[in-house]
Amino acid sequence: MKRILAMVLSVLMAASVFTACGSSKSAATESKSDTPSAAAAGKKVSLDVVTSYGGDDGNRKNYEAAVKAWEQKTGNTIRDSSGTGNEDWKVKVMNSFEVGSEPDVLFFFNGADSNKLVKNKKVVSIDEIRKQYPDYAKNMREDMLGASPVDGKNYSIPVNGYWESMFVNTKVLKDCGITVPMVGYTYDQFLKDCEIIKNKGYTPIAASLAEVPNYWFEFLAYNYMSPTTFNTMPQSITDDAGKAWINGLNDLKELFEKGYFPKNTNSTTDADTNNLMAKNKAAFMIDGSWKVGWFEENMKEDMDGDGKPDIENIDVVFPPVKGSTRASTDYIGGISMGYFITTKAWNNPEKRDACVDFVSHMTQDDVVSTFCAAGSISALKNGVISPSTASPLVKKVNEMNKKVTGISAAVEDLMDNKSVRTPFFADVKNMVTGKLDITKAVGNVIAAQKAFQAQTSNSSEAS
Amino acid sequence: MTALSKRKSPVSVSKIIVYLVLIVWSLTTIYPFIWVIMNSFKKNAYIQQSSFTLPVGKRFTMQNFQTAFERIDIGSAYLNSLLISIAVTILVIILAGLSAFALARYQFRGKKILESLIVASMMFPVFATIIPVFRMEYRWGIVNNDNNLISLLSVILPQVAGNLSFAIIVLRGYIQGLPIELEESAFLEGCNVVQIFTKIILPVAKPSFATVSIFTFLWSYNDLFTQMFFLDRPGTRTITLLLSQITSQAGTNYGFMNASVILVVIPVLIIYILLQKNIIKGMTIGAVKG
């Protein structure tokens, strides 16, 4: 059952990417038809809202503009307490529910992170909301709303999603006499290229195994799986996922042993290795849609003296493929956060209307489109409205997204963040250096995840 | 007559060595600051490549500061920071001053235990105590209160508690070192204990109070963690908090980070220089007394 579900999901997601990047015709008309019962008559209310669009989020300005537009339209006020979506922020959000100081509207992770909110009925399901507001979230694809792992029901409405793929520095490749990888780039060719790049004195792969080995792990394990099967946690070290993880980690170890990672990969930070790409010192880097803005910000100068801004050295391609289970054009992507309405606000008759109206406003087509401008996917039925001016890198991203044939969500999002994912990725450095046996490490993950599930899911699992 | 001018010593080799040592150490402490200033005016791309050059020509930019001013309501952020830190400092020196005086001069049962407790409380890392404190303050209704000033109080109170033990220990050490004769003569003139504290101890221990104020102010001002946890509402955010928030995701935008450091440090430097004068005043009093 799960597999069929996953398969359907990934096909639909792939389809949505096409629509996301193709120009959508009906979007403009759709966005005009306004969302449910606009501003409740009478009293003006003030809503407490928490999102992860505070701090330096790439969409902070879009978020603030959208909030302001709503305030002007309705005369209500938003008391915004948004922060940066990191671990401390998550703890604070969960803590606010625990002591009863939760916000009215919350933009939060829809995966395992929100399990407790769902289980303790702290947030309202979309079904429940639709009993009173039938049009709620009707502009979104049901299957992409991001159902809760607890009961398979939808609780949140997403905005912008993510993808993971490989950035390449074309200047480095050119200097080594290597052509930019194209669809069908094989792992063997990748190894040969790495050897040449290394001998030329460059770093083949910009990654910190000490801090963020996540993306390389994902794709190397993905090579032994397919978009329909990849998004499952292994149940034992001998099942498909378990074997794929072990094989993938062994490939990672091999890349490390061959010296394709930076010399200091076990003692450096992610930020420093990113810099290797920006400074034209490394060739390959697997990362996500959120890095597009970073490259544009950090490579706008012409430091290599070729008369063009350095950002033109960056291209984005599909990671090398090994074997045949994953197609070269399959990548990782999904939508991991969405707007929740809390039970506390829902049960407050003064706020109910306003909450629904606010979330509808923040998730209407043209607002979502502004959030997706840097080439990220959305759950909109009509796709995003293409931005009129896309930067060169975003154009390259759009080119890649057009070719996608299959998408799987990142498998790391299935792991419990604290008791499973963090210790697992912290151990990658020990695996590649041989301090920890890879099979044993994968066994540890399986055990830890099972312990986590036993502890949190007392209710029946979603089929 | 200051203490310093009494000593007469000819220019000697030892003097030169003394100055040399002092100058070398001050170079290590000042240079980073200059480096930060220099790089705050530099385009990010050039910082790692040539961080030791002057920000001139194509390297120069005002963009880093511009971003900060665009993104932050600097005036209200400074105001919030100063309100918190000044309130914390004043409360700490009053409360700690009284307690330090009591511990330095009184003998009573359980004093040793009390002292150990105070030392122990210095050891509590703030991230170990913050959750129970948050829950407690939430029950009191002062976290994210509609009134911004009350919200600020939710940071002030735990910060006062966190700085008290340090202040008590330093002040007690100083007061204990004061000769008791002054207090004795005041007592004979009919002063009560409270008067002794305000008329004798406070003025004489002024340098020590100034020292404690500086550190308390600094720690309160730079204590990102507590501020991060309690101050959510836009109207209550402090300068340290806001700048760190917008730099945290900048990753390697070193230029902007340096500009943030400068903006955060400016008020602290001003206050330090003001209190520094106070220390000198305290010193002269000390000399007269001696």
Added chain:
Amino acid sequence: MNAMIYRKKGALFLFLIPSLLFMAVFLYYPFVMNVINSFLHITALGDKALGVNQPWYENYVKLFQDPLMGVAMKNTFLMILLTIVFQVGIALVLALLVDNIRFGTQFFRTAFFFPIVISASALGLMFNLVFLYDGGMINQLLQAIHLQQADLPIDWKDKSHALATMFIPVCWQYVGFYFVILATGLNNISQELYEAAEIDGATKMQRIGCITLPLLRNTLCTCLVLAITGALKVFDLPWVMFPSGMPMDTTWLTGTYMYQQAWKLGDVDYSSTIAIAIVVLGVVLSQAASRIFKEKEY
């Protein structure tokens, strides 16, 4: 005489109670919660306990068996030692030197204080640039004077250099802190004592040894206690420079390891246990220090 002034204990309570109330509510109450939590099973900071540990003292056993806690302990002891020797030591030398000069005292006082003004996290970022592998300040410098080949930079954060790279900035930053405290203490020493000693023909060294240091004893003892407690709590700088015990789990300190357990791994009960260990260690060590430096009553 002393006894006469301070015999009436009435005012004592007035003096002590406000501070104690503050500490009780904001420090001891959470600490007691910590003690309770160390026996429970809690997986997220905002959550209620899921039950009592099996066996209830599980965390305390773990504390002694956890190899990373061993690393953290070892590094923290080293930190304490280095703090006392270098931070307080250098601060004392500098304070004595500044006390002996006429020109520029004000300048040096301000200068030495600079590193404390800048928040530790900002300093951490700066030192990251100083020790950077690729194009950092030190490697650039070494290459400029041909002590290092351009294609063979030293990785200052690898296993063999990491501890030194971590300890140097931490020690350096807080020298100014102890300097200010000691300098304040030195000013409190009566000038007449020096003059009397000078008339008696004592050399400068003798004056320092026989007058300054003994009279500075209380202040030094304070510094020692502060150094021990400070070293146990060091957090920001190492965390910014060496997140998650990098490289290869060699740079853990008790503070950073506790933070990792509570905020990154969600093992709240174990992190509470580490917090207790930190406090107990701090009290024992600082008590020992006070004993050794037994304070003189005047």
